[in-house]
Amino acid sequence: MTRKPLAAIAALFVCTTLVASCTVIDLAPIPNADVGSATPVTNVEMVSAAPAPGAMTAPAAPVEMASAASSPVLAPAPMTSPAPTPSPALAPTPSPSAQMTAAPPVTLGFPRVSLPRFGSRDGGMPAEEVQCRKRLKRLGVRFRDIPAIHDSASCGIDYPVEVSSLGRTIALKPAAKLNCAMAEEAARWVQSDLAPAARVRYFSGVAEIRQISSYSCRRIAGSRTMSEHSKGNALDIGAIKLKNGRVIDVHKPGLFAFRERSFLRRVRGEACDHFGTVLGPGYNRDHRDHFHIDLKQRRRTACH
Numbered sequence: 011m012t013r014k015p016l017a018a019i020a021a022l023f024v025c026t027t028l029v030a031s032c033t034v035i036d037l038a039p040i041p042n043a044d045v046g047s048a049t050p051v052t053n054v055e056m057v058s059a060a061p062a063p064g065a066m067t068a069p070a071a072p073v074e075m076a077s078a079a080s081s082p083v084l085a086p087a088p089m090t091s092p093a094p095t096p097s098p099a100l101a102p103t104p105s106p107s108a109q110m111t112a113a114p115p116v117t118l119g120f121p122r123v124s125l126p127r128f129g130s131r132d133g134g135m136p137a138e139e140v141q142c143r144k145r146l147k148r149l150g151v152r153f154r155d156i157p158a159i160h161d162s163a164s165c166g167i168d169y170p171v172e173v174s175s176l177g178r179t180i181a182l183k184p185a186a187k188l189n190c191a192m193a194e195e196a197a198r199w200v201q202s203d204l205a206p207a208a209r210v211r212y213f214s215g216v217a218e219i220r221q222i223s224s225y226s227c228r229r230i231a232g233s234r235t236m237s238e239h240s241k242g243n244a245l246d247i248g249a250i251k252l253k254n255g256r257v258i259d260v261h262k263p264g265l266f267a268f269r270e271r272s273f274l275r276r277v278r279g280e281a282c283d284h285f286g287t288v289l290g291p292g293y294n295r296d297h298r299d300h301f302h303i304d305l306k307q308r309r310r311t312a313c314h
């Protein structure tokens with residue numbers, strides 16, 4: 011008699027616990043599913059739609075708002091959301107000013123970080139090349155940038171300039187293709203030494219420098235070494251024309267050409283203060299009719 015009631019009570023107890031667990035198991039996924047699907051949507055919708063409530067889609071926004079506000083099950087929602095910061099910011103949604111202040115730093119941050127601003131302005135030219143061109147302009151040198159020259163592994167100029175004058179009134183003919191450093195030093199030499207030397211001896215300024223070679227992909231004559239011309243680092247000057255019309259050819263002056271000899275010797279000697287190599291008439295047959303000047307780096311200038 012006593013066993014049957016006990017068994018009935020036990021069966022009833024088991025049944026109620028099973029039912030309870032079944033309801034818990036059944037109910038649990040529902041809020042989880044809602045929270046999981048709802049939170050990302052609310053975050054997106056709230057951020058984009060809050061400033062313009064009229065743009066909200068009728069079903070989505072109220073559902074998200076209601077569930078977030080009323081159901082306590084959604085309390086752990088921020089835990090599942092990847093970005094916890096939006097939800098505190100979203101709490102005072104009615105105030106758009108909070109979003110106004112939150113948004114600009116994000117959009118303004120990117121332009122400040124973009125560093126290649128200078129590269130794009132100067133075409134990626136190294137700072138030294140940019141500075142060199144500024145100095146050329148201050149010297150009154152007329153030049154233009156021309157496309158990079160890469161004729162071979164040992165011939166070329168990365169940032170060549172085509173120079174048509176070595177001063178405001180001193181033309182360079184024909185226009186020479188040089189690297190910027192060579193153009194600058196040639197202009198300094200012509201302006202500080204060559205032009206004053208002509209004024210002293212001929213009472214005239216220099217009208218033009220006649221060059222016979224600038225950039226040229228070639229070896230030094232009788233050698234396997236590449237010439238400095240192959241890097242746009244050298245200039246050959248064949249004649250100097252003065253403003254009074256006189257033309258002074260670079261050659262070995264006649265025995266009684268005192269003024270010409272003095273001028274050419276002076277100009278050639280002063281070039282040694284500017285360049286790594288200075289060669290001219292008397293050095294060898296190849297240089298009998300021009301001055302060769304280049305910026306080759308040497309311990310001592312090769313001044314011949």
Ligand SMILES: [Zn+2]
Nearest residue numbers: 244245246302
């Ligand atoms: Zn030369």
